Amino acid sequence: MRSLELLRNLTAIPAPPGKEEALAAEMTRLVNEIGHGAIIDPKGNVLVQLGRSKPRIVVTAHMEEIALIVRRVLPDGTLTVTSLGGLYPWKLGEGPVEILTSSDPILGVLGFGSIHTNDPASRAQKAKEKPLDWSSASVFTGLDASELALLGVRPGSRVVVATSRRSIVELGDHVAGYFLDDRADLVSWLLALERLGDQDGVVFAATSAEEVGGEGAQYLLHHLQPEICIALELGPVVPDAPSELTSAPSLWVNDGYSAPAANDLDLVAKVAAEIGMPLQFQAFSRGGSDASCSASRGLCARPFTLGLPMENSHGFEIMHRDAMDRLADLTVALVERLA
Numbered sequence: 206m207r208s209l210e211l212l213r214n215l216t217a218i219p220a221p222p223g224k225e226e227a228l229a230a231e232m233t234r235l236v237n238e239i240g241h242g243a244i245i246d247p248k249g250n251v252l253v254q255l256g257r258s259k260p261r262i263v264v265t266a267h268m269e270e271i272a273l274i275v276r277r278v279l280p281d282g283t284l285t286v287t288s289l290g291g292l293y294p295w296k297l298g299e300g301p302v303e304i305l306t307s308s309d310p311i312l313g314v315l316g317f318g319s320i321h322t323n324d325p326a327s328r329a330q331k332a333k334e335k336p337l338d339w340s341s342a343s344v345f346t347g348l349d350a351s352e353l354a355l356l357g358v359r360p361g362s363r364v365v366v367a368t369s370r371r372s373i374v375e376l377g378d379h380v381a382g383y384f385l386d387d388r389a390d391l392v393s394w395l396l397a398l399e400r401l402g403d404q405d406g407v408v409f410a411a412t413s414a415e416e417v418g419g420e421g422a423q424y425l426l427h428h429l430q431p432e433i434c435i436a437l438e439l440g441p442v443v444p445d446a447p448s449e450l451t452s453a454p455s456l457w458v459n460d461g462y463s464a465p466a467a468n469d470l471d472l473v474a475k476v477a478a479e480i481g482m483p484l485q486f487q488a489f490s491r492g493g494s495d496a497s498c499s500a501s502r503g504l505c506a507r508p509f510t511l512g513l514p515m516e517n518s519h520g521f522e523i524m525h526r527d528a529m530d531r532l533a534d535l536t537v538a539l540v541e542r543l544a
Contacts, residue, residue, distance in 0.1 A: 221272030256405030290416030440512025
């Protein structure tokens with residue numbers, strides 16, 4: 206599998222929380238393509254079991270992207286929206302979006318109003334006084350409320366970045382685009398699954414609803430009760446947990462939910478050294494992963510979170526083009542050591 210080709214494929218498929226079926230179907234197809242079988246559980250997780258023993262290890266990467274949800278449909282067809290996951294207006298800006306329905310998506314334009322006014326009631330003036338939030342946003346559809354109703358648009362409909370904005374940009378040794386968190390990690394997940402030899406007691410899980418509380422992983426781990434969860438995530442470049450935007454993976458030493466045992470951090474460092482892999486250590490002041498969220502609720506005993514160094518997290522993200530392959534290498538080596 207070619208990592209960049211896979212990344213272009215996966216980022217092109219909309220998958221907001223609660224509407225991830227299209228991406229789950231594609232992940233199932235790709236798993237079958239590399240010679241494994243996959244099932245989709247009631248929460249929408251894509252599961253691949255290696256061996257027949259009760260799983261001790263679960264390797265996750267989440268499928269869904271941060272997105273918007275419709276709050277109201279106004280009579281003129283304008284939509285008011287709010288975020289699903291940590292999506293901020295200034296990260297997305299104005300531009301085309303798609304409202305997902307049970308049939309074809311409906312094109313709209315996310316906007317924040319015109320700036321050519323000093324009227325204090327204008328959204329532009331309000332943005333000068335306080336941070337821009339989703340109460341200032343609207344989606345123009347060009348259709349009225351009755352037309353939208355016939356097409357299935359209502360409160361609860363998901364709104365995603367339009368297809369025209371989902372391309373991957375190449376910048377020398379780096380690539381950039383929306384939703385590298387966590388589509389790039391899904392690439393690493395697939396590469397690791399393809400490279401891993403025969404292992405028993407391991408489940409690979411492409412999880413649902415991570416950005417809204419790690420719901421998919423917690424549902425799964427509640428049923429499996431594994432000892433170990435290895436989450437493949439981003440390694441955001443932030444001032445209080447600095448890292449370099451290279452291909453070297455990141456190891457989360459703590460976050461807003463839990464901290465792995467010191468011995469387990471030492472184990473990952475040793476495994477990385479044995480395969481000649483540089484490793485970056487990050488202690489985060491906020492955030493969480495499938496592994497850490499689950500560990501904080503007693504759903505696994507040993508959480509590990511491995512990251513792809515990434516700039517502009519939850520926006521137009523940037524990473525090293527070789528990072529996906531390096532993360533796959535480290536994942537394979539760690540699973541083989543732990544299994």
